[in-house]
Amino acid sequence: MHTVDHLETLCARAWPALAEVPLGNWWMRAAEGFTGRANSTLTCGDPGMPIPDALKLVQRFARDHGIKPTAHVVNGSPAESGVEAAGWRVDLDHPGGAESLVMTGPLEKFADGVVESRDLPGWWELTAGSEITTAQRHVLGSGPNVCFASIVVDGVVVAAVRGAVVEDVLHVARLAVRPSHRRQGLARRLMGELAGWGLTQGATTCVLQVAEHNEAAIRLYEELGCTEHHRYRYWIPAVS
Structure with missing residues (x-):
């Protein structure tokens, strides 16, 4: 703990x-x-x-x-x-x-597959915008063990998330799905595959930070088995 x-x-x-x-x-x-x-x-x-x-x-x-x-x-x-x-x-x-809220949960509860880490232009566009700054490139692109996870449909990145493993924890951030592809279970699928990647890197627990007003995201994470650890x-x- x-x-x-x-x-x-x-x-x-x-x-x-x-x-x-x-x-x-x-x-x-x-x-x-x-x-x-x-x-x-x-x-x-x-x-x-x-x-x-x-x-x-x-x-x-x-x-x-x-x-x-x-x-x-x-x-x-x-x-x-x-x-x-x-x-x-x-x-x-x-x-x-x-x-x-800072939420945590065991990866084994929702791991499903293993996502491939691909540093695609579409990943950056979806998670950071069309004009990537030096700061964005550094914050999102550097770290001890980073995964650029995405789902591609017809050559277009339609869902993306960033994962980073530190010690035994998979830090999850920037989960995004294009409006045209929402309500298709892509966020849940991507989280499952990212969790599978985290397990291969030695992580056992996921942690994510989510604004208290983001009820849809909180509900998704709760369904995956995550619970509130603390708030800041x-x-x-x-x-x-």
């Missing part, structure tokens, strides 16, 4: 930012604004100094990298009360939603 801090660390390793600077046990990250996770400071563990002082360094790091100062804070964690006491607030306007929110200075 993974602790919250360990699981969050594995997720961060599976989602590498362009700039990563440790602050005690905290982890300051920046990637030109691509995703909240890669452009926030993970506040697990002890920053090695009083939290208000640490948050000042977080703000300086964000300013130096041209991003909004943001703290990735696990709900109910030791850091949460300290971040709030320092005058920060939950970022209710965060594009991906202020609060996310993004915090920003109350006065910028």
Whole structure:
């Protein structure tokens, strides 16, 4: 059973930012604004100094990298009360939603086949858009053991997802299906094949992060046997 801090660390390793600077046990990250996770400071563990002082360094790091100062804070964690006491607030306007669930589940429950990892142009177009930036290429394309999983119909990538194995965990992200091919079970099929790939790489557990408002995705993951492990929110200075 993974602790919250360990699981969050594995997720961060599976989602590498362009700039990563440790602050005690905290982890300051920046990637030109691509995703909240890669452009926030993970506040697990002890920053090695009083939290208000640490948050000042977080703000300086964000300013130096041209991003909004943001703290990735696990709900109910030791850091949460300290971040709030320092005058920060939950970022209710965060594009991906202020609060996310971290869900986990055993791969053997839904593994079905083994997907082939293919770095196709259509994979990038579906998961990141038509114009791929350096930050997107780095966050999605690098990591310890990455899988570019997709389903191709008539030469077109119609479903895609990214997997990355860190230790015994398969990190799942960017699951997408073209509107023209939804409601055909492709997401479930792709997840099953990605899980099969994860097992071949030594993973036993999957982890994924999903916004609390994304009810359809949460329902799919629950049907695959995943359950909520914990939640986190993004915090920003109350006065910028």
